[in-house]
Amino acid sequence: xxxxxxxxxxxxxxxxxxxxxxxxxxxxxxxxxxxxxxxxxxxxxxxxxxxxxxxxxxxxxxxxxxxxxxxxxxxxxxxxxxxxxxxxxxxxxxxxxxxxxxxxxxxxxxxxxxxxxxxxxxxxxxxxxxxxxxxxxxxxxxxxxxxxxxxxxxxxxxxxxxxxxxxxxxxxxxxxxxxxxxxxxxxxxxxxxxxxxxxxxxxxxxxxxxxxxxxxxxxxxxx
Amino acid sequence: xxxxxxxxxxxxxxxxxxxxxxxxxxxxxxxxxxxxxxxxxxxxxxxxxxxxxxxxxxxxxxxxxxxxxxxxxxxxxxxxxxxxxxxxxxxxxxxxxxxxxxxxxxxxxxxxxxxxxxxxxxxxxxxxxxxxxxxxxxxxxxxxxxxxxxxxxxxxxxxxxxxxxxxxxxxxxxxxxxxxxxxxxxxxxxxxxxxxxxxxxxxxxxxxxxxxxxxxxxxxxxx
DNA sequence: TAGATTGTTAATCGATTAACAATC
DNA sequence: TAGATTGTTAATCGATTAACAATC
Numbered sequence: 001x002x003x004x005x006x007x008x009x010x011x012x013x014x015x016x017x018x019x020x021x022x023x024x025x026x027x028x029x030x031x032x033x034x035x036x037x038x039x040x041x042x043x044x045x046x047x048x049x050x051x052x053x054x055x056x057x058x059x060x061x062x063x064x065x066x067x068x069x070x071x072x073x074x075x076x077x078x079x080x081x082x083x084x085x086x087x088x089x090x091x092x093x094x095x096x097x098x099x100x101x102x103x104x105x106x107x108x109x110x111x112x113x114x115x116x117x118x119x120x121x122x123x124x125x126x127x128x129x130x131x132x133x134x135x136x137x138x139x140x141x142x143x144x145x146x147x148x149x150x151x152x153x154x155x156x157x158x159x160x161x162x163x164x165x166x167x168x169x170x171x172x173x174x175x176x177x178x179x180x181x182x183x184x185x186x187x188x189x190x191x192x193x194x195x196x197x198x199x200x201x202x203x204x205x206x207x208x209x210x211x212x213x214x215x216x217x218x219x220x221x222x223x
Numbered sequence: 224x225x226x227x228x229x230x231x232x233x234x235x236x237x238x239x240x241x242x243x244x245x246x247x248x249x250x251x252x253x254x255x256x257x258x259x260x261x262x263x264x265x266x267x268x269x270x271x272x273x274x275x276x277x278x279x280x281x282x283x284x285x286x287x288x289x290x291x292x293x294x295x296x297x298x299x300x301x302x303x304x305x306x307x308x309x310x311x312x313x314x315x316x317x318x319x320x321x322x323x324x325x326x327x328x329x330x331x332x333x334x335x336x337x338x339x340x341x342x343x344x345x346x347x348x349x350x351x352x353x354x355x356x357x358x359x360x361x362x363x364x365x366x367x368x369x370x371x372x373x374x375x376x377x378x379x380x381x382x383x384x385x386x387x388x389x390x391x392x393x394x395x396x397x398x399x400x401x402x403x404x405x406x407x408x409x410x411x412x413x414x415x416x417x418x419x420x421x422x423x424x425x426x427x428x429x430x431x432x433x434x435x436x437x438x439x440x441x442x443x444x445x446x
Numbered sequence: 447t448a449g450a451t452t453g454t455t456a457a458t459c460g461a462t463t464a465a466c467a468a469t470c
Numbered sequence: 471t472a473g474a475t476t477g478t479t480a481a482t483c484g485a486t487t488a489a490c491a492a493t494c
Contacts, residue, residue: 190435
């Protein structure tokens with residue numbers, strides 16, 4: 001990704017930033033005022049040079065011998081991630097996962113994500129309230145999104161409704177979609193999609209465990 | 224990662240498998256019997272060669288001109304991911320997210336993950352039932368895990384309890400941890416950790432949106 | 447047979463790491 | 471001044487893509 005300041009940052013670099021932020025916020029709580037790249041790198045498990053590049057992409061400038069000022073660093077990373085200005089979001093799917101997302105205070109308090117409304121097709125859910133947000137019919141998503149200039153959509157519907165929800169979001173002018181469904185969404189090129197399908201993550205875990213068990217069994221029987 | 228059959232697959236390759244699986248299961252439902260790498264690659268957005276390598280790591284063998292047999296492919300990928308044999312798992316943290324995880328029938332039905340018990344420190348939660356599973360005190364996690372030979376632990380506790388939960392899991396003989404907290408866990412080298420912190424994913428989304436908005440604004444004002 | 451598709455080896459590309467001058 | 475740490479350029483590494491022979 002090309003940044004404002006002419007630097008670039010990769011998707012993987014971007015994923016390191018929230019981890020770096022979490023770490024230096026802890027340091028700040030402990031009363032630390034500066035930090036160098038080495039302990040950060042150690043914490044997140046990468047090379048210090050990598051951290052320097054990531055921070056540089058956020059516009060951070062360090063000072064030889066002392067490192068980076070923590071408070072400034074926190075502000076710069078949060079600015080870079082867009083967590084310092086609140087964005088309103090619409091949620092499609094008020095089921096299990098959707099309800100949990102509505103309950104995450106951290107999103108609003110620390111990441112600037114304000115989920116203002118939830119949408120669902122289930123008549124039993126429409127009209128009810130979840131964590132203070134009323135559930136509206138899916139059919140209203142597009143028009144409301146356009147009227148309220150909502151730019152972020154969250155897809156937490158069953159797999160076979162995911163593309164429909166995405167279509168409604170795009171029609172309503174939504175620019176970025178956080179997709180919890182396993183489907184690859186067909187959206188215009190300029191629409192940002194971040195996939196957060198939990199089964200992908202679970203697959204990595206179970207596959208690694210499985211391989212480890214198979215390997216240890218093999219070495220037990222062959223060794 | 225080195226596989227049983229002598230091939231290797233990268234973490235990124237591993238992440239493609241659940242997506243491939245989801246796609247070919249849809250094809251199967253539509254009555255298709257074979258599939259070639261090109262449509263799969265198109266769907267998940269990568270090169271067909273990549274797909275061939277991923278499938279090869281699972282032990283799949285295709286046939287020139289016809290491609291791969293879908294039913295066999297589904298079985299091989301599920302075997303490779305460990306989704307065909309059920310694993311029991313313990314959940315630490317019966318809050319918002321933890322409860323949602325307990326409610327995902329898909330984990331048990333399609334991914335072989337059976338969350339058998341939930342653990343929490345909150346007296347108000349201990350003894351209650353969530354989706355049919357009783358919430359137990361955290362202090363019992365280690366012993367029970369060892370007694371029941373549970374190999375998978377899920378961390379859905381607040382950030383400052385995450386390391387403690389991980390320690391209890393390791394002490395109980397748990398081999399793989401699915402970590403929803405933002406913390407980097409300090410565990411023995413042989414313990415498998417898969418991080419699924421939602422704020423990392425959210426950070427990618429908001430950072431990209433932010434850059435897009437900044438860039439489009441710049442081009443509007445300078446163009 | 448002709449041609450589509452596999453499976454694999456070689457080339458390319460991008461991300462990570464190493465090296466090192468600049469500087470506080 | 472000496473030395474720790476930054477910032478950047480060069481080298482390395484690994485993943486992706488291209489090329490192509492094998493084969494159904």
